[in-house]
Amino acid sequence: MTSPPMLLRLGRRAAPSLIGRYRAAGTDTLFGVRPAVPRRFIIDTSYSAHFMDFKGSSIPSSMKKLVVTKLSQDFREAVSVRTVAVPTPGDAELLVRNRFVGINASDINYSAGRYDPSVKPPFDAGFEGIGEVVGLGLSASSRYTVGDMVAYFGSGGAFAEYTVVPAKESVPVPSMKPEFLTLLVSGATAYIAMKRLGNLAKGETVLVTAAAGGTGQFAVQFAKQAGCHVIGTCSSDEKGGFLKSIGCDRPINYSTEDLAKTLRKEYPQGIDVVYESVGGSVLELAVNSLANKGRLIVIGFISGYKTAAGITPFNGGTLPVKLLQKSASMRGFFLPHFIEDYKEALRSMMQMFAKGELVCEVDCGDMAQEGRFVGLESVFRAVDYMYAGRNLGKVVVDVAPPTVGDSKL
Numbered sequence: 001m002t003s004p005p006m007l008l009r010l011g012r013r014a015a016p017s018l019i020g021r022y023r024a025a026g027t028d029t030l031f032g033v034r035p036a037v038p039r040r041f042i043i044d045t046s047y048s049a050h051f052m053d054f055k056g057s058s059i060p061s062s063m064k065k066l067v068v069t070k071l072s073q074d075f076r077e078a079v080s081v082r083t084v085a086v087p088t089p090g091d092a093e094l095l096v097r098n099r100f101v102g103i104n105a106s107d108i109n110y111s112a113g114r115y116d117p118s119v120k121p122p123f124d125a126g127f128e129g130i131g132e133v134v135g136l137g138l139s140a141s142s143r144y145t146v147g148d149m150v151a152y153f154g155s156g157g158a159f160a161e162y163t164v165v166p167a168k169e170s171v172p173v174p175s176m177k178p179e180f181l182t183l184l185v186s187g188a189t190a191y192i193a194m195k196r197l198g199n200l201a202k203g204e205t206v207l208v209t210a211a212a213g214g215t216g217q218f219a220v221q222f223a224k225q226a227g228c229h230v231i232g233t234c235s236s237d238e239k240g241g242f243l244k245s246i247g248c249d250r251p252i253n254y255s256t257e258d259l260a261k262t263l264r265k266e267y268p269q270g271i272d273v274v275y276e277s278v279g280g281s282v283l284e285l286a287v288n289s290l291a292n293k294g295r296l297i298v299i300g301f302i303s304g305y306k307t308a309a310g311i312t313p314f315n316g317g318t319l320p321v322k323l324l325q326k327s328a329s330m331r332g333f334f335l336p337h338f339i340e341d342y343k344e345a346l347r348s349m350m351q352m353f354a355k356g357e358l359v360c361e362v363d364c365g366d367m368a369q370e371g372r373f374v375g376l377e378s379v380f381r382a383v384d385y386m387y388a389g390r391n392l393g394k395v396v397v398d399v400a401p402p403t404v405g406d407s408k409l
């Protein structure tokens, strides 16, 4: 294999960043903040195996990554830990040392081969990560240098100690905070879906299901910002307390309160907008609870992901009648179809976060039975934790906590 040209240079400042489809023309970074961290300059590169930064911390020749070796919605059955060579970035690519990776409900749809049924195992798992650029190809060096911190998402490969990422699919971030990771998929989904499909108006009633989770927490906040009355479903009082703290007017802990009865009794006029992630009977209830001209946004159907079919049965025979009688609508939303809105969504959310106007709750498993999700192998525990409904906020794995003396804490 011919190695691509590696960067050999001294300290060129990164050009204005982000890139490709998401790039914010004319700004320093998509997130609007020029990284304040000192740059590390490559002092030695080799065309063969690895290269070094000025600290002399060499990149190892091998690393661990999670690979889907068998198609299954059972993540533990589908995915194996493999030790492989650290990959070499191509000309327009970055080699990122992952610090945090994000867990998504759809990780098990991906391992079941539901994203692209034509792809056969083995293939890499994990949608999103945040880490440090430790190597890069020549054309990628026009915008990045070693030591830059970037976040990225894409199809597969984040569940690894090192990931090669196309530079144009990376987003510079000002610091190594896991909160930035919450915005890439979870936050962006809520922001764009609410904006494009919700058509929220002040005073309307909005129902968010799985409200205390990765994407639900943002749907709650954006609905509240739009002046709506917000109802959020969750499975514990602790989550209910969190929902209150982010502006949810009526958290409903469905493990102690009957959701259908509560909605009927407290919202007899119906719900104007539903941000629906659970599917099955919850989706049916949401359809039946719509107000006249109500809008139901299908975000996901997590209750079915662990089944062989990937979806829980939905009794939709009379759906056309129900929608017609209420002039209501039901629309699906899939983030990759709304890439044209992505740049604005990220920039806006980052500004809100910087001003303290947006809570980006992260759950690294500190309260989990076996403790914090540290190291790549804990991705398995983190997926189980989410599917047990234990998470409060976005589930994040700390792949490589910093060692003493590391500047990127």
Ligand SMILES: NC(=O)c1ccc[n+]([C@@H]2O[C@H](COP(=O)([O-])OP(=O)(O)OC[C@H]3O[C@@H](n4cnc5c(N)ncnc54)[C@H](OP(=O)(O)O)[C@@H]3O)[C@@H](O)[C@H]2O)c1
Pocket (backbone or CB within 6 Å): 103, 104, 105, 106, 185, 186, 189, 210, 211, 212, 213, 214, 215, 216, 233, 234, 235, 236, 239, 277, 278, 298, 299, 300, 301, 302, 303, 304, 333, 334, 335, 336, 386, 387, 388, 389, 390, 391, 393, 394, 395
């Ligand atoms: N369309 C898109 O582009 C897009 C993008 C991102 C996410 N999503 C969807 O958004 C939903 C949430 O995803 P996420 O990654 O943000 O996960 P999450 O909300 O952080 O975690 C999942 C939560 O779902 C709730 N839940 C309800 N019924 C469940 C069941 N039967 N099994 C497991 N969990 C259940 C649990 O909260 P409670 O116990 O409190 O109910 C659990 O904490 C998923 O449906 C996902 O597919 C869609």
